[in-house]
Amino acid sequence: MRGSDENRHPAIWTHSLRSLFALVMVAMLIVVSATLVGLDYRRSRNAAIEDAEANMHAFVGRLVDRLGVLSGDTSALVGLVASVANSFLVPPPERLNDKIAILREGIMRSPHIDGVYVGYPDGRFFQVVDLAMPAWRMALDVPRGAALAVRSMEKDAEGKPVNRVLFLDAAGIQFAERRLTPTGFDPQTRPWYQAAVDGTGPVSTGPYEMATTGKLGMTISQAHHGNGKIVIGADVVLDTITDFLSRERLTDGSVSFILDAVGRPIIHSNPAMMRRILAATERYDPEASPKNDPLVESIRLNAPTAGKASFVDVGDRTYLVMVTPLASALLLSGHRVVVAAPLDELMATANAALLQGLAVSGAVVVLAVLSALVLAHLITKSLHQLTASANRLQDLDFTTPIDVPSYVTEISTLNGAMNKARDAIFTFALYVPKELVRRGIESGQFSGRAAWRQEVTALFTDIYDFTTISERHAPEEVVAMLSEYFDIFSETVHAHEGTIIQFLGDSVFAMWNAPVADERHAEHACRCALAVKERLQAFNEKQKAKGLPEFRTRFGIHTGTAVVGSVGAKERLQYTAMGDTVNVASRLEGMNKNYDTTIMASGAVVAQCKDVITFRPLGSAQAKGRATALDIYEVLAAIPVAEPKMDEAQTGTAA
Numbered sequence: 001m002r003g004s005d006e007n008r009h010p011a012i013w014t015h016s017l018r019s020l021f022a023l024v025m026v027a028m029l030i031v032v033s034a035t036l037v038g039l040d041y042r043r044s045r046n047a048a049i050e051d052a053e054a055n056m057h058a059f060v061g062r063l064v065d066r067l068g069v070l071s072g073d074t075s076a077l078v079g080l081v082a083s084v085a086n087s088f089l090v091p092p093p094e095r096l097n098d099k100i101a102i103l104r105e106g107i108m109r110s111p112h113i114d115g116v117y118v119g120y121p122d123g124r125f126f127q128v129v130d131l132a133m134p135a136w137r138m139a140l141d142v143p144r145g146a147a148l149a150v151r152s153m154e155k156d157a158e159g160k161p162v163n164r165v166l167f168l169d170a171a172g173i174q175f176a177e178r179r180l181t182p183t184g185f186d187p188q189t190r191p192w193y194q195a196a197v198d199g200t201g202p203v204s205t206g207p208y209e210m211a212t213t214g215k216l217g218m219t220i221s222q223a224h225h226g227n228g229k230i231v232i233g234a235d236v237v238l239d240t241i242t243d244f245l246s247r248e249r250l251t252d253g254s255v256s257f258i259l260d261a262v263g264r265p266i267i268h269s270n271p272a273m274m275r276r277i278l279a280a281t282e283r284y285d286p287e288a289s290p291k292n293d294p295l296v297e298s299i300r301l302n303a304p305t306a307g308k309a310s311f312v313d314v315g316d317r318t319y320l321v322m323v324t325p326l327a328s329a330l331l332l333s334g335h336r337v338v339v340a341a342p343l344d345e346l347m348a349t350a351n352a353a354l355l356q357g358l359a360v361s362g363a364v365v366v367l368a369v370l371s372a373l374v375l376a377h378l379i380t381k382s383l384h385q386l387t388a389s390a391n392r393l394q395d396l397d398f399t400t401p402i403d404v405p406s407y408v409t410e411i412s413t414l415n416g417a418m419n420k421a422r423d424a425i426f427t428f429a430l431y432v433p434k435e436l437v438r439r440g441i442e443s444g445q446f447s448g449r450a451a452w453r454q455e456v457t458a459l460f461t462d463i464y465d466f467t468t469i470s471e472r473h474a475p476e477e478v479v480a481m482l483s484e485y486f487d488i489f490s491e492t493v494h495a496h497e498g499t500i501i502q503f504l505g506d507s508v509f510a511m512w513n514a515p516v517a518d519e520r521h522a523e524h525a526c527r528c529a530l531a532v533k534e535r536l537q538a539f540n541e542k543q544k545a546k547g548l549p550e551f552r553t554r555f556g557i558h559t560g561t562a563v564v565g566s567v568g569a570k571e572r573l574q575y576t577a578m579g580d581t582v583n584v585a586s587r588l589e590g591m592n593k594n595y596d597t598t599i600m601a602s603g604a605v606v607a608q609c610k611d612v613i614t615f616r617p618l619g620s621a622q623a624k625g626r627a628t629a630l631d632i633y634e635v636l637a638a639i640p641v642a643e644p645k646m647d648e649a650q651t652g653t654a655a
C-alpha cells in the first residue's frame with residue numbers, strides 16, 4: 001500500500017502560525033506582564049505600607065511633640081507657680097492682684113491652657129480662666145470686653161464661703177465683679193488635688209470632662225513647695241488634641257485614638273466616638289464604653305507589637321495599625337496612641353497603579369496580539385502564497401511565477417529557493433508527461449516501483465511518413481510543428497479525462513482508467529480520438545495555408561487488462577502500461593494503413609460504448625504477433641445525446 005502522508009508524517013499537533021504567534025505572544029506577555037505587574041504591585045504595596053508606617057511614626061512623633069508642648073508649657077507654668085510664687089501661699093483674697101498678675105501672664109502665653117487655679121486645704125479656691133473659650137463665656141455669662149475671668153472662692157469673717165467672679169479686660173484691668181451662690185465646690189475632693197498632694201512633683205490627671213465647660217481636659221497639678229497642701233493646677237483642654245487627631249489623618253477612613261492604661265479609648269479622632277467616650281465617662285457606664293468598638297476590641301485582644309505597624313482584621317476589613325506608648329510627655333504618660341488606617345485605602349494608590357498596570361499590560365497584550373496577528377498575517381500571507389505556489393508546482397502548473405515579496409528574510413530566501421525549484425521542475429517537467437505525473441500524484445499511484453493488473457483503454461497514434469517530413473524540413477521547424485501538434489493532444493486528452501503516457505517520436509500513447517479511475521474509459525478514449533481528429537483538421541488547414549505538410553494521423557484504441565505501474569531504474573522511473581492490450585492498440589493504429597481508416601478500435605471497445613459511439617465494422621483481423629484474430633471497427637462519431645424528453649407534467653400538455 002502506498003506510504004500515505006500519515007505514515008510518513010505521523011499526525012502532529014498543528015495550528016496556524018497566526019494562532020501560534022498570538023498564543024505565544026499572549027502567553028509570553030501574560031507571564032511577563034503578570035510578573036512585572038505583580039512585582040510592581042508588591043513593590044508599591046510594600047512601599048505604601050512602608051510609607052504608611054513612616055507616616056504613622058511621623059504622626060505619632062507630631063502628636064508626642066504636641067503633647068510635649070502642651071504638657072511642657074503647662075507643667076512649666078505649674079512648676080513656676082508652685083516653686084517661686086509665695087503670693088499663693090496665702091489663700092484669696094490676700095495678695096489677689098499678685099496672684100492675678102502671675103497667672104494672667106502664664107495663661108496669655110499658653111493659649112491651650114484653659115485655666116490655672118490653686119486649691120487650698122481649707123476649701124478655698126482661686127482660678128484664672130482664658131475667656132477665649134466660648135464654653136467659659138457661656139458658663140460665666142461674661143460681660144462684653146472681658147478677656148479673663150477670675151474665680152475666687154473665699155470665706156467671710158464668720159468663715160462662710162464667698163464665691164466671687166472678677167472680669168478683666170485684655171489689658172488686665174478689672175472692670176466688673178459678680179457674686180455667685182457658693183456651690184459647695186471643695187478642691188480637696190478633686191482628683192488633681194489628691195494626686196498632687198500624694199505626688200512628689202507635677203502629676204497629670206484625667207482626661208475627664210471639665211466641671212464648668214463640659215470639655216474634655218486633663219490637669220497638670222503640683223503641690224506648692226512652701227506648703228504641700230496647697231495645690232496648683234492647670235487645665236489643658238484636649239480639644240487641641242482631638243482636633244489634632246481628627247485633622248491629621250493618613251486616609252479618609254483612618255482613625256487615631258489614645259488608650260488609657262487599661263485599654264479604654266479616652267480621646268478619639270472620630271467626633272461620634274468622642275461623644276460616646278464622654279457619654280461613657282459621664283454616665284460611667286462601662287457598657288456604653290466605646291471599648292466595644294470592634295477596632296478597639298481587636299487591638300485590645302491582640303495588641304500589635306509596640307511601635308511596629310501590623311495588620312489587624314476588623315470584620316471584613318483589614319487595618320494597618322500602629323500602637324505607640326506615650327512615655328515622653330507628662331500628659332497622657334502611660335497611655336498609648338493608636339493609629340489605624342484601612343489597608344484598602346492605603347493601598348488605593350497601589351491598587352490604582354495595579355489596575356493601571358493591568359490595563360496597560362492588557363493594552364500591551366492586545367497590541368502584541370494585534371502585532372503578532374499582523375506579523376503572522378505578513379508571514380502567513382507569504383506562506384499561503386508560497387503554499388499556493390507549491391501546490392501549483394505539485395500540479396505542475398508553471399504559469400504563475402513565484403513572486404512573494406516579504407520583509408522576513410527566511411521567507412524571501414524560501415521564495416528564492418522555490419523559484420529555483422520551480423525553474424528546475426519546470427525544466428524537468430518539460431521532459432516528463434506533466435499530465436501523467438499530475439494524475440499519478442492525484443490518484444496516489446506514484447510511489448516507487450510498483451505495478452498491478454487492471455482494465456485500461458489504450459490509445460496509440462502515429463503520423464504518416466513523418467520520417468519524410470522530418471527529412472524535408474529544418475529541425476527547428478519540425479520541432480515547432482510537432483510541439484503544436486502534441487499540444488493539441490495534450491489538451492484534448494486531458495479534456496477527456498485521459499492521461500498522456502508518452503510522446504515517442506511522432507507517436508502518442510494515451511490511457512484511460514489509469515492512473516485515475518474512469519468508468520467510461522473506453523467511451524472517453526473514443527470521444528477524445530474524434531475530438532483530436534477534428535482539431536487536427538483545423539491544424540492541417542493551417543499547415544497547408546503555410547505551405548507546411550499536413551500531419552495525417554492514425555489512431556488505435558483497445559480495452560483490456562494490462563499491467564500498469566511505475567517501472568524502470570530506481571532513479572529513472574517510467575509510469576506505463578504493458579501487456580497485450582497495449583500491443584493490440586499499437587497494432588490497430590498501424591492497421592489503419594491497410595483499411596485507409598483514421599480511428600480503429602477493437603470489439604472490446606465497441607462492447608463498452610456502442611450506445612454512445614457509432615462504429616463501422618471492418619471484420620476481423622490478425623494483429624501482427626498475435627495468435628487470435630480480433631474484431632475491428634472504425635470509430636465514426638459520437639451519438640448525439642438525445643435531449644432528455646420532458647414528461648407531460650413538465651410541459652403542461654398532459655391530457
Ligand SMILES: Nc1ncnc2c1ncn2[C@@H]1O[C@H](COP(=O)(O)OP(=O)(O)OP(=O)(O)O)[C@@H](O)[C@H]1O
Nearest residue numbers: 462463464465466467468469470504505506507593
Ligand atoms: N522509439 C522511438 N524513439 C524515438 N524516436 C522514434 C521512435 N520510434 C520512431 N521514432 C521516430 O519517429 C519518426 C517516425 O517513425 P515511424 O515509425 O512512425 O515512421 P514514419 O515515417 O512516420 O512512417 P509511418 O507512416 O509508418 O508512421 C522517425 O523519424 C523515428 O526516428
Ligand SMILES: [Mg+2]
Nearest residue numbers: 462463464466
Ligand atoms: Mg509515423
